[in-house]
Amino acid sequence: MAVEDGLRDLRNRTLAKLDGDFARLVYLASTRDYNTGRYAHDGLSFRFTESVAQKVLAEAHREVFASLALSPLKILVAQLEQYIRSGCARPDELLGSWHELEPFRILAPEHDDPITVKLFVSNIRVALAIVRESWRANQLL
């Protein structure tokens, strides 16, 4: 019950303010500690408990990932463009570093189906190439 309340709270207060599922995925993945794999969110922990916050963030992360992971490439490209347009002052920097470092590899939640995770990473790689090309073409105009 507390987890459901927490999920509602997270959706209404935080996730609703983010522009698009891709931005939500990046946000949720960033609430997870790289070393321990545990999620943390001060506001949720304050309103509920640390353990509830952990479960809520893990569940929300799984939900958002599931909505994007198997979506058509066309939609993923649109989501990526929306993310870059709305949250990035220097799109060329983001496109360059994402191409070089592939930080999107850590966007998937833990324990998800490995083939789905591979497919998602591969699709992001292709979507990124498409967005980079269209960005360069727009720069040249």
Place this chain on the structure above:
Amino acid sequence: MSGTLTLLAIGFLLIALLVYLLRRRGSEEADVPWLRDEDLAIPSAHSEDHRKEQLDRIFGGEDWEFIRRSTSRRVQQLFLKERKGIALSWLSRLRSEARTGMHLHVARVRASQELAPLAELRLAIDYYAFQAKCGLIAAILLLGGPMALRNMVGQAESLSNNLRGMLEAALKPEAFSQRTRIR
């Protein structure tokens, strides 16, 4: 005539292999301590939907149509290379699941007091046919190039269904619970 003889020889070889595997005594279930039934659970309705969606995405033509119509040749090549890798990973996982299922089945059969040689033979034939089909699809992917990936969703689905059917037959709990020495 020679074709019939070859088939007969293959049949005898399979029977001999099966008898050898079933008769081999030893540490029985302890041979495969890493195997757990839950690892090989038959998929639920939810995971069934997920599996179909996944197959459509990997082998379906929707993404390729989008890529072909609206991107450069460089992106098209990247897409085809990526999808080829994913398809091969998917095939490899399928083969590994089948292998694991058969290991578990053989371990259970060794512990069983009653054997059904015909059913075992049918399962062994299904297993090798399945592995051969996986090999064939992998060869098509590797030799036919990325273009061979298109419209393979039908074959992939039938392969995946074959695997589920095989695992269901191999891991039926009632088939062994009443007959095994280990209770």
